[in-house]
Amino acid sequence: MPGTNLTREEAQERARLLTVDAYEIDLDLSGAQEGGTYRSVTTVRFDSAEAGAETFIDLVAPAVHEVELNGKALDVAAVFRDSRITLPHLVAGSNELKVVADCSYTNTGEGLHRFVDPVDEQAYLYTQFEVPDARRVFASFEQPDLKATFRFTVKAPSGWTVISNSPTPEPKDDVWSFEPTPRISSYITALIVGPYHSVHSSYEKDGQSVPLGIYCRPSLAEFLDADAIFDVTRLGFDWFQEKFDYAYPFAKYDQLFVPEFNAGAMENAGAVTIRDQYVFRSKVTDAAYETRAETILHELAHMWFGDLVTMEWWNDLWLNESFATYTSIACLSYAEGSQWPHSWTTFANSMKTWAYRQDQLPSTHPIMADIRDLDDVLVNFDGITYAKGASVLKQLVAYVGMDAFFQGVQAYFKAHAFGNTRLSDLLGALEKTSGRDLKTWSKAWLETAGINILRPEIETDGDGHVTSFTVLQEAPALPAGAKGEPTLRPHRIAIGCYDLDAAGKLVRTDRIELDVDGERTTVPFPAGTARPAVILLNDDDLSYAKVRLDEESLRVVTEHLGDFTESLPRALCWASAWDMTRDGELATRDYLSLVLSGVGKETDIGVVQSLHRQVKLALDLYAAPEWREAGLTQWTEATLAHLRAAEPGSDHQLAWARAFADTARNPQQLDLLQALLDGTEAIEGLAVDTELRWAFVERLAATGLLDDEEIDAEYARDRTAAGERHAAAARAARPSQEAKAEAWASVVESDKLPNSLQEAVIAGFVQTDQRELLAPYAEKFFAAVKDVWDSRSHEMAQQVAIGLYPALHVSQETLDATDAWLASAEPSAALRRLMSESRSGVERALKARSADAEAATA
Numbered sequence: 001m002p003g004t005n006l007t008r009e010e011a012q013e014r015a016r017l018l019t020v021d022a023y024e025i026d027l028d029l030s031g032a033q034e035g036g037t038y039r040s041v042t043t044v045r046f047d048s049a050e051a052g053a054e055t056f057i058d059l060v061a062p063a064v065h066e067v068e069l070n071g072k073a074l075d076v077a078a079v080f081r082d083s084r085i086t087l088p089h090l091v092a093g094s095n096e097l098k099v100v101a102d103c104s105y106t107n108t109g110e111g112l113h114r115f116v117d118p119v120d121e122q123a124y125l126y127t128q129f130e131v132p133d134a135r136r137v138f139a140s141f142e143q144p145d146l147k148a149t150f151r152f153t154v155k156a157p158s159g160w161t162v163i164s165n166s167p168t169p170e171p172k173d174d175v176w177s178f179e180p181t182p183r184i185s186s187y188i189t190a191l192i193v194g195p196y197h198s199v200h201s202s203y204e205k206d207g208q209s210v211p212l213g214i215y216c217r218p219s220l221a222e223f224l225d226a227d228a229i230f231d232v233t234r235l236g237f238d239w240f241q242e243k244f245d246y247a248y249p250f251a252k253y254d255q256l257f258v259p260e261f262n263a264g265a266m267e268n269a270g271a272v273t274i275r276d277q278y279v280f281r282s283k284v285t286d287a288a289y290e291t292r293a294e295t296i297l298h299e300l301a302h303m304w305f306g307d308l309v310t311m312e313w314w315n316d317l318w319l320n321e322s323f324a325t326y327t328s329i330a331c332l333s334y335a336e337g338s339q340w341p342h343s344w345t346t347f348a349n350s351m352k353t354w355a356y357r358q359d360q361l362p363s364t365h366p367i368m369a370d371i372r373d374l375d376d377v378l379v380n381f382d383g384i385t386y387a388k389g390a391s392v393l394k395q396l397v398a399y400v401g402m403d404a405f406f407q408g409v410q411a412y413f414k415a416h417a418f419g420n421t422r423l424s425d426l427l428g429a430l431e432k433t434s435g436r437d438l439k440t441w442s443k444a445w446l447e448t449a450g451i452n453i454l455r456p457e458i459e460t461d462g463d464g465h466v467t468s469f470t471v472l473q474e475a476p477a478l479p480a481g482a483k484g485e486p487t488l489r490p491h492r493i494a495i496g497c498y499d500l501d502a503a504g505k506l507v508r509t510d511r512i513e514l515d516v517d518g519e520r521t522t523v524p525f526p527a528g529t530a531r532p533a534v535i536l537l538n539d540d541d542l543s544y545a546k547v548r549l550d551e552e553s554l555r556v557v558t559e560h561l562g563d564f565t566e567s568l569p570r571a572l573c574w575a576s577a578w579d580m581t582r583d584g585e586l587a588t589r590d591y592l593s594l595v596l597s598g599v600g601k602e603t604d605i606g607v608v609q610s611l612h613r614q615v616k617l618a619l620d621l622y623a624a625p626e627w628r629e630a631g632l633t634q635w636t637e638a639t640l641a642h643l644r645a646a647e648p649g650s651d652h653q654l655a656w657a658r659a660f661a662d663t664a665r666n667p668q669q670l671d672l673l674q675a676l677l678d679g680t681e682a683i684e685g686l687a688v689d690t691e692l693r694w695a696f697v698e699r700l701a702a703t704g705l706l707d708d709e710e711i712d713a714e715y716a717r718d719r720t721a722a723g724e725r726h727a728a729a730a731r732a733a734r735p736s737q738e739a740k741a742e743a744w745a746s747v748v749e750s751d752k753l754p755n756s757l758q759e760a761v762i763a764g765f766v767q768t769d770q771r772e773l774l775a776p777y778a779e780k781f782f783a784a785v786k787d788v789w790d791s792r793s794h795e796m797a798q799q800v801a802i803g804l805y806p807a808l809h810v811s812q813e814t815l816d817a818t819d820a821w822l823a824s825a826e827p828s829a830a831l832r833r834l835m836s837e838s839r840s841g842v843e844r845a846l847k848a849r850s851a852d853a854e855a856a857t858a
Contacts, residue, residue: 020148048090058135066100099139107754109262111136119219126195190268199226214255260756267302282691285651287606297328314377322389351387358383375830391544400434407433469523496539497532521699562601587855622848648685694726702733732764762803780808805838
């Protein structure tokens with residue numbers, strides 16, 4: 001039961017009428033090992049501004065037994081409908097409501113998720129409530145600005161542990177009675193229940209003591225590197241408390257690695273849930289540890305941005321997500337003792353490419369989005385809300401200065417602690433500390449959609465001296481269907497001047513920082529200065545804009561991209577090349593040549609792995625079909641050569657092994673994969689551990705070289721939740737009509753799979769080498785997707801709508817079929833948005849293919 005869609009107008013009216021005081025929630029989870037339903041009793045006290053008014057409270061439940069308002073029993077059949085309970089005839093002032101219901105465990109990662117570990121056959125529970133899913137567990141006024149205190153009482157099976165937002169009490173007769181929380185929003189309350197393994201420590205500084213806990217399933221305990229996680233957590237406590245000048249606002253801080261989690265993590269107050277794939281079972285590269293550290297710090301930053309001070313309505317979701325993203329990366333980059341001081345490189349090469357992609361879709365929107373209802377926000381956790389917003393905050397810091405920025409943030413926390421805010425509250429605080437009028441800045445950056453392009457225009461004399469230097473700014477037309485107008489924005493940027501030194505390295509010889517505004521901005525370049533070999537706009541990545549190189553810089557960079565001595569300018573040039581490839585300005589075959597010429601000199605492992613993903617995507621989608629196989633062959637041979645040449649045991653060796661496994665294609669390459677899997681051949685230093693074995697298995701299955709029995713045998717070696725997912729993906733990847741029909745039926749024609757297995761089956765089903773085998777499923781997709789969307793929860797339906805869209809069929813026929821579906825299916829706004837985004841990807845791929853084909857004849 002998905003639940004009724006709450007509109008902004010309904011939320012505003014309910015907030016005008018109500019002030020919520022406290023919830024008391026009593027849950028009987030003693031039968032959790034068996035599953036089914038559980039008893040939920042909610043008592044909520046709230047004030048009404050009007051006598052005789054009517055409102056509603058939210059609840060998604062298969063059965064409601066009692067509704068008692070101000071001591072009077074209401075007729076359940078009359079008041080409970082479509083996940084809402086009508087509350088008539090409120091009294092002015094204090095009201096008390098009691099709701100007794102049976103609620104359901106879920107397997108979708110929403111509400112109270114129940115998972116059974118195949119290792120110990122024990123059930124593990126956790127809640128996930130953002131955006132509107134607290135209502136799946138208890139009756140709640142489900143909107144962020146109706147904050148209250150929450151007191152949980154939970155009956156659990158003997159021997160289990162219960163963790164919530166408040167400190168964990170000693171149980172009595174298996175009943176855990178928690179103290180009330182501070183005033184928080186319903187979506188950041190949490191319960192994590194089960195026989196979890198835990199490690200405890202504390203954060204101690206200047207008389208402050210915060211209990212710290214880390215939890216995971218016992219089957220993962222041997223892999224839990226708790227000390228490393230505590231180290232990153234303490235780094236964040238030190239840096240955030242100094243920069244925010246506000247002590248950590250909750251009584252303890254637990255981090256719980258939970259199974260089958262849909263997102264990276266969730267900022268429940270004092271009880272952060274994190275996907276347990278971050279407990280690494282096998283060797284991973286340092287890039288994975290950096291990503292985990294950023295996730296840990298992102299959620300810790302949310303304790304202030306989002307939990308202490310919360311947006312009034314979801315149009316200011318960016319106030320949570322952009323700030324948490326910016327401050328987590330700033331912490332990794334600037335905090336003393338950080339292991340990842342080059343995190344802005346990672347941001348430029350991964351998160352910003354996500355933002356640029358999102359900003360060029362027909363669904364592009366301002367950072368401060370227009371959120372009309374819950375459906376709107378559920379599809380708005382995107383590259384604009386996170387990555388563009390964080391990039392624009394980095395621009396704001398450059399614009400007002402870091403000290404003034406954090407002084408404004410400090411005043412904001414003090415003024416609005418445990419309350420709700422709008423954009424104007426934050427901008428007002430920043431205006432006071434910076435002395436800058438931010439209204440114009442805000443309108444240009446936060447309230448408009450789309451992207452800018454910055455290009456250098458450089459003139460030189462006969463001796464190679466620069467005679468004029470201008471930065472040109474463009475605001476391309478927004479994609480068809482997007483709302484708004486193109487906008488030229490003020491950019492605070494740095495310009496880097498680079499020359500080749502005696503060793504052939506590109507070294508920065510000068511840096512100019514200035515404001516770019518309007519179509520043309522003159523750069524104050526000293527007369528008679530020799531033209532640098534490379535002129536890089538937006539050096540240090542201060543602003544958010546697509547950047548192009550002038551002809552001479554592009555020539556040098558093409559020959560020497562791997563020769564920059566610093567990682568960030570390399571990342572900016574790599575990102576620019578990738579952006580040009582996606583835009584059809586650089587042919588896929590030329591992008592491949594560029595990567596092959598420079599990737600061997602790239603030291604940043606995160607950038608290397610991004611390049612692996614981008615090359616494979618370009619070859620699969622953007623290459624001219626008649627050349628694709630030649631390009632894939634060239635790339636696969638390169639991955640194997642780099643694998644054999646890499647330093648034994650290094651991160652680069654592991655990354656190249658995975659890249660090779662992802663694309664191995666001819667008999668000799670596949671024989672090598674099989675031999676590495678069997679142990680009949682070895683590459684010095686390469687540990688073929690559990691996760692790498694599965695990478696080999698899934699590729700061998702996709703090429704028809706492993707059958708069901710062999711996949712089952714591999715699963716027998718790794719009879720874990722992760723092994724089950726990998727085995728499901730491998731079965732779905734097999735190149736037979738029977739395997740595809742079985743996978744399709746399990747996902748589309750049935751809704752029995754849990755979220756993680758559905759995701760794995762979809763990933764296995766869609767194989768880029770199997771276009772002909774998958775072709776009949778395009779028509780089936782359009783026939784089924786609306787029914788799936790209308791009948792399933794948001795997370796489950798979104799997996800199907802995005803994952804099974806026929807994106808591999810890059811053709812006018814796919815565009816026409818999508819257009820016909822959009823015209824006739826009458827989808828919800830959220831589904832229409834997702835389908836339009838997928839269509840845009842096919843349209844972009846067609847354009848890039850044309851550019852690649854033209855390059856072949858040039």
